[in-house]
Amino acid sequence: MPLNVPGLVAVIVFYGFTLATGLWAAWKAKKEKRGGNQTEVAIVGGRNMNFFVGLFTTVATWVGGAYINGTAEIVYLPSRGLAWVHAPLGFSLAFIIGGLFFIKPMRSKKYVTMMDPLQETYGNTMGSILFIPPLLGDIFWFASILASLGATVSVILDVTGFVSIIVSACTVIVYTLLGGLYSVAYTDVIQLIFMLISLCTCAPFALMNPATTNIAYTAVHELYQAPWIGKIETEYLARWVDDLIFLALGSIAWQVYFQRVLAASSTSQARLISYIAGFICAFMAVPSLLIGAAAASTDWNQTTYGLPSPAERGESSMILAIVLQYLCPTYVSIAGLGAVAAAVMSSADSSLLSSSSMFAHNIYKKMLRKQASEKEILWIMRISMVVFGSAATGMAFVSRSIYDLWFLAGELVYAVLFPQLCCVLFIPGTNTYGSAAGFLFGFILRLLAGENSLRIPPIIHYPGCRLVDGAYVQLFPFKTFTMLCTLASIILVSYLTEILLRKNIVSTKWDVCNVVRKSHAPLACPRTEEPTDHQVNEMLMHSIEGHT
Template sequence: MNSATLAPFATFAGYFAVMVVIGFWVFRRTVNLSDFILGGRRLNSWVAGLSANASDFSAWLLLGLPGAVYLSGIGEAWIPVGLAIGFAASWYLVASRLRIFTERATDARSGGDSNSLTLSSYLENRFSDRGGALRAVSAVLILVFYLFYVASGLVAAGGLFEQVFGVEANVAIVLGVSVIVLYTFLGGFLAVSFTDVIQAVMMWCALLAVPILAIVAISMDPDRGVEGGPGALLGGVSGLDGSWTVSDALGPVVVISGLAWGFGYLGQPHILARFMGIRSPRDVPAAGVISVAWAVTAMALAVVVALAGVAFFETPLDEDMAEYVFPQLIQALANPWVAGVLLAAILAAVMSTADSQLLVASSALTEDGYRAFLKRDASPISLVWIGRASVVVIALAAAWIALSGNNTIMELVGYAWAGFGSAFGPVLLVSLYWRRMTRAGALGGMIVGGVTAMLWQYLDERVLETGLYAMVPGVALSFVAIIVCNPLGRVTGQMGRDFDRVDEEFRRTEEVG
């Protein structure tokens, strides 16, 4: 084994070891389902903020986005612009109210404060849904979309190992899912959150270092002359084929579809879990500042990475290699040991999202399936072990999708992101601010939004041919369904009192803050 292979192998092994050690460290602190799903709601501002980033910005940030800009030019930057707006809006509009509501809403089945641990249980308690329809439908949607989301991370892990070690992608997928399952299985939410902090720092530092290394390398190349400085990156604004124009980037479909990605933040359960797990609503403003600052700078750096790739590689990468422009730059620019650390940051991006998603999907099976419909009085420790078993089952199903499909990372992420944003974004936002919203409105909005996101790509490719991202019709029709279906239900006295109590506590929190 030469140094080019040994160094990444050693850094990856060290990284894996740290993640597993954290899992074992947290293992003894996980004694009930609240600990396993939400860490007992003990996250401080720094951990909550950075964990939200790491769980959100998966391989899409380090592989998918740079690859899209590398191929198609700066016009793809509408997606990170939309995401930045949406991320800030989710912290400002959703985080505090959701944190309060998930504790204060009356339990729909037993009365008293609910302490809702999942998005599905929140919806059930918010709308006093004793029949469990909201919980069942939302749990099914969560499981379906997370299978594709987790699969996208495993595809990224497989591609990374294939590029670095020459290992077959299928072998790499099995290895990656094994490590992720191990520390998620052991430590649950706290293990995931603590590892997220490390992973977020690694990802941001790698995104900063690689463009700097590229600029230095280009500047020192005598064949490039005065054109080899930072200005060389501007040559990448048109993408690999140079066909991008300003009119392309300002086209209505491009702008609307790109910005629509931002609405997805209002409905991503793995990010909403960080809002629910934060220590206190008073910690939300600081966490939001930390989180949004990291997100905006990281996405900007990811775009710069793509431009650096166009400027650096005199022989362009093949189209099917575009999503790996970041690791290709790392291997070309850094010595093996530095490259190993930087490549581990890509692995961190993959794992930090996959573990969070596995945990939320596991929660859907455990809290919203087994406990809600099969054994309400299950013991705390038995629920923890059911949750751990669910992690394994979901990981195996996602690995099967990753092993059997040939979709790109961007396609898989885009499908899942639109699904969550359409199914849950409008419903969650309206539920937090409209006192008169009913169970019927929530159920209609969730089903219509989720089904639209599922079917839109098929219909658009074969019939409509608009090129519009599924989030746009999904969100629009979800809002329409909420309005149309809402009169079919009623607001109970308990629902009204819960809403008023939460609204009053939220206002007090704002005054104190």
């Protein structure tokens, strides 16, 4: 297939426009920094983010390349179908639950990152350990969505995928590095609008292609493959529920979410953004759902793609790009490619800012250099963006394993980090010993369930564990079970160590985390402001007059 020159030009124009928007936002952020805390402006936008900008950046962060590509793929897969599309409902529930329960306690103490309450309760050392799962998740997320863009570009433009991966990564790193949250948020506005228009334009063309049968018929009737609406077998119901709860609760404990709700100008505005974003996020899945349904309803022998079908060739992961290329006119496929590029950058910049913010604020400032200046912290953020972004770009070239690692990192965040966050916000009395025990227990318990992508066989065979195509499949809701076990271990170990140390059953000399000392710390004296030079002079004059 020859190089698609018009498509290449359109993509270059789009990238240039995005970069220009990011640079303009960086200039705006520079003006804001002159009148406030530079770190807070870079991380949480000075806590005065415009409502609509905040809403758009929240939606765009979650509606990424993996979201729109993955939704179309699952609908298309003969073994899955619409019934197994969890992301739209799961993310919507995450936004609603986050708005109801998590926003107020996080904003009430004016935290800067998600790690602040964890370090405040469990200390800096434990906080640095808890930083590892979300850091890996952000890097793997960045890498996986770059890989999805590379696959799409290679199909539509006939350009080597690594070129688009490198260009996209460099563009994202540059404007995020210069403008922080302002650049990310304002480019997200452009990207989300473009994504919505492009996908809504592409879906009708795919549905009306002569090779595509009416999707209402193929939803329930088998024609070219199994009905795309899919079904949930009774034996898989527990796993289906487990996956839904995993997305609904596991999607909360991420810095990309709290970065936006902490940037809102008020708690009520942050909650409203969260609620509305949940509904828009679900709506944004509709074009991908229709594209996946169109792919399942297409006689590929009537297209230039030919037979065997994408599923039979093992190319289901690229079904969105294949539909755009073979079922839509050229100019429409170019618009669809722009939508994928917009989706990728809107999520990639968020993950990059998330990991660098936590590293600079929670690791560097609070642990390595407590006396660091604002300017120094900003430079550490920028350096970490380059390092993390470069690492993710390198990983994007091994896309298959990266997707698996991303899912595993997400499960670790759900099983290990989410219970920790719940404890520090809602359950008083938990301590560092409980946190360490919960982290270790949850991590080991998750690995003992096995992981096919890493070729780790399950040691624990939960009820319903079976061998399918040479790999073990856990039908028991082990993700949620692991999360609940972690939560229980944090609470039990915390209260047990508190009792043992307080009653001197275990000598306090073994209290290396100073749990007893913290729980019995005297109330701090009221803090008074330092007197000004004028006040000091007046006190001296009164003292002299008194002596004379």
